[in-house]
Amino acid sequence: MKKSAKALKPKLRTVKLSELVLMWQGKVRILVNEEVGPSCFRMALEAPQVASEARAGQFLHVRVAAGYSPLLRRPFSVHRISGKLKVESLKLQNIEILYEVVGKGTKTLAEKQVGEELDILGPLGNGFNLPGGLETAILIAGGIGVAPLLALAEEIVQSSKPKVQSRKVDVIIGAKTKKLVLCEEGFKELGCQVRVATEDGSVGYSGTAVDLFKESLSTFNFGVPTEWVASTVYACGPEIMLKKIAEMTYERDIPAQLSLEGRLGCGVGACLGCAIKVKNSKGKGEGDFSYKRICKDGPVFEANEVVWD
Amino acid sequence: MGLKVNLSVKVAGIVMRNPVIVAAGTFGYGEEYESFLNLNQLGAMVTKGITLQPRKGNPPPRIVETDCGLLNSIGLENVGLEVFIKEKLPFLQRFATPIIVNICGEKEEEYVQISERLDEVEAVSGLEVNVSCPNVEKGGMAFGREAGAVRRLVSKVRKATKLPLIVKLSPNVTDITAIAHAAEDGGADAVSLINTLLGMAIDIERRKPGLANITGGLSGPAIKPVALRMVWEVASVVELPVIGMGGIMTPEDAVQFLLAGATAVAVGTANFVNPRAALEIAQGIEEYLVKNKIPDVNRLREYGVKWKKQN
Ligand SMILES: Cc1cc2nc3c(=O)[nH]c(=O)nc-3n(C[C@H](O)[C@H](O)[C@H](O)COP(=O)(O)OP(=O)(O)OC[C@H]3O[C@@H](n4cnc5c(N)ncnc54)[C@H](O)[C@@H]3O)c2cc1C
Ligand SMILES: Cc1cc2nc3c(=O)[nH]c(=O)nc-3n(C[C@H](O)[C@H](O)[C@H](O)COP(=O)(O)O)c2cc1C
Numbered sequence A: 001m002k003k004s005a006k007a008l009k010p011k012l013r014t015v016k017l018s019e020l021v022l023m024w025q026g027k028v029r030i031l032v033n034e035e036v037g038p039s040c041f042r043m044a045l046e047a048p049q050v051a052s053e054a055r056a057g058q059f060l061h062v063r064v065a066a067g068y069s070p071l072l073r074r075p076f077s078v079h080r081i082s083g084k085l086k087v088e089s090l091k092l093q094n095i096e097i098l099y100e101v102v103g104k105g106t107k108t109l110a111e112k113q114v115g116e117e118l119d120i121l122g123p124l125g126n127g128f129n130l131p132g133g134l135e136t137a138i139l140i141a142g143g144i145g146v147a148p149l150l151a152l153a154e155e156i157v158q159s160s161k162p163k164v165q166s167r168k169v170d171v172i173i174g175a176k177t178k179k180l181v182l183c184e185e186g187f188k189e190l191g192c193q194v195r196v197a198t199e200d201g202s203v204g205y206s207g208t209a210v211d212l213f214k215e216s217l218s219t220f221n222f223g224v225p226t227e228w229v230a231s232t233v234y235a236c237g238p239e240i241m242l243k244k245i246a247e248m249t250y251e252r253d254i255p256a257q258l259s260l261e262g263r264l265g266c267g268v269g270a271c272l273g274c275a276i277k278v279k280n281s282k283g284k285g286e287g288d289f290s291y292k293r294i295c296k297d298g299p300v301f302e303a304n305e306v307v308w309d
Numbered sequence B: 001m002g003l004k005v006n007l008s009v010k011v012a013g014i015v016m017r018n019p020v021i022v023a024a025g026t027f028g029y030g031e032e033y034e035s036f037l038n039l040n041q042l043g044a045m046v047t048k049g050i051t052l053q054p055r056k057g058n059p060p061p062r063i064v065e066t067d068c069g070l071l072n073s074i075g076l077e078n079v080g081l082e083v084f085i086k087e088k089l090p091f092l093q094r095f096a097t098p099i100i101v102n103i104c105g106e107k108e109e110e111y112v113q114i115s116e117r118l119d120e121v122e123a124v125s126g127l128e129v130n131v132s133c134p135n136v137e138k139g140g141m142a143f144g145r146e147a148g149a150v151r152r153l154v155s156k157v158r159k160a161t162k163l164p165l166i167v168k169l170s171p172n173v174t175d176i177t178a179i180a181h182a183a184e185d186g187g188a189d190a191v192s193l194i195n196t197l198l199g200m201a202i203d204i205e206r207r208k209p210g211l212a213n214i215t216g217g218l219s220g221p222a223i224k225p226v227a228l229r230m231v232w233e234v235a236s237v238v239e240l241p242v243i244g245m246g247g248i249m250t251p252e253d254a255v256q257f258l259l260a261g262a263t264a265v266a267v268g269t270a271n272f273v274n275p276r277a278a279l280e281i282a283q284g285i286e287e288y289l290v291k292n293k294i295p296d297v298n299r300l301r302e303y304g305v306k307w308k309k310q311n
């Protein structure tokens, strides 16, 4: 017996890389499904298999109904991984999503009861990238785009080694109106500096998240991007907002990562249905582009690689 | 599970451990699904449509969901023949599952060149000739719409390769049996059907078509009755084995296609909903056979051919 146990050890170390890509499909229990704002819901899922692997920026592909209505899964960003630090009690790890009801699928999701099961696939896609020298992260959320950014703030705060390297997280939350400002407390609890912008001026700055970002540019320290990446902008929100942020950061040579949305089919890179236009790395001018897959090559992209139509 | 049933089938000379294939364009190059299922357990794998040169594909949006269906206009995005052979095949080759390459071209000559090249490649078990590609020599209309064009194309490909030839039929025709006969005459070893049905969606809020390319191919449960009818019609009149597909989501759907006369079935859109769909369907077919005391899956196709219409 002893001998065979020993013989097993080296085997474990020679697992091929492709076998280490862990994704999971199955049914998980809904622990929470509560309205946190008008038409906005927070759902917690008992999914330790996924929670232990998931990174901020990745998403879950959710089958909201067992039949064919809707037929396809719906993607939702990892919003929060609760209990990530409790390594010894993996079972306590839950995964949360934050979603807005916009159509059939999200309406069905909002009607789910606590205790029901949900068929999920994940974690899928590539998460946000935290450059080694990152000192300040500027998170810009538009509307429901706040969903992946809270997970990112958690990840950044947890990755800071006390005293050696303390990472600063500045957050701008943009929403149409006061009631739609989500997660302000969540970010504050993590020690982030939070600024709020509302389009109707009902709370905080009067204007969009982009307007507020533009006005506060002078207050951020962007370091010297060509030598080391001291600051990075991370944004998620409506396409028009992401486009503006891409332009602003490009002009100022600020690195920026965007979490993009689009219609997904398979979610795993097989159907090529989720194409997004990107500049070719070899860059032969304007018309030189190719398509990448939002689900597999993204959903997080470098702002300067995206071609906006 | 008392009874031991046979699930293995032979299509165009390709032996498959079970009759469930993954359909072209819905399973990428296999690697995308590796972490979800054991690829060794599939009946066969059909690749994304391969063209001679790499293709970028159509602008987004490329897909839109419809009631019980999916419309797509991917535009045959693929890495091109040589990159496929060098970078995608080595992965697929690791599995014991037959690899069928779905091929597509804008000219007859392209199909011929691809077939000649793949004829030398050991890992390939067979070719599936997609005749739904736009025929640039005929003003962009698909090869598959006209019996004469299909016969010519298939006989040219036939001469170019010794590999088993499966001709994939388009449902966007007046009489699919005429096209199936043409494929048979051209020298096909099997036919597979159906490819997607031409369709369209419109977004009334934006007052724009749902797809950038305006029209696209419909797949999923919405097309199943049409697919089943066409499979039955074709299986009743040609000698060739038929691979049936179109909206198969469950083992029951698959059994219907087998009863209609198909030797094997392919699962497409269902993979997107459930990456393990093909395996679960194969398992469900086995359970159906056991429950109904049918010892061999090949017995199922004997039913459909006996059904005759009254008028
Ligand atoms: C990687 C990724 C992560 C996401 N994360 C979140 C998240 O954390 N929280 C969240 O609330 N949402 C998120 N989304 C968006 C979410 O997936 C969609 O809102 C959801 O799928 C809508 O489903 P539905 O059935 O409710 O709406 P549907 O009925 O499918 O659509 C409602 C309306 O929106 C239109 N529509 C849908 N998708 C698009 C699109 N991509 N482009 C243009 N129009 C479209 C439809 O045509 C329709 O008019 C994410 C999307 C992606 C790709
Ligand atoms: C996203 C997508 C891509 C497809 N690509 C191809 C292809 O490259 N070649 C081909 O012959 N058929 C292609 N098809 C058609 C499928 O192989 C299949 O014939 C069709 O989808 C019907 O089966 P289903 O309803 O099970 O999906 C594609 C289908 C979809 C949904």
Ligand code: FES
Pocket (backbone or CB within 6 Å): A263, A264, A265, A266, A267, A268, A269, A270, A271, A272, A273, A274, A293, A294, A295, A296
């Ligand atoms: S959704 Fe299928 S490739 Fe991205």
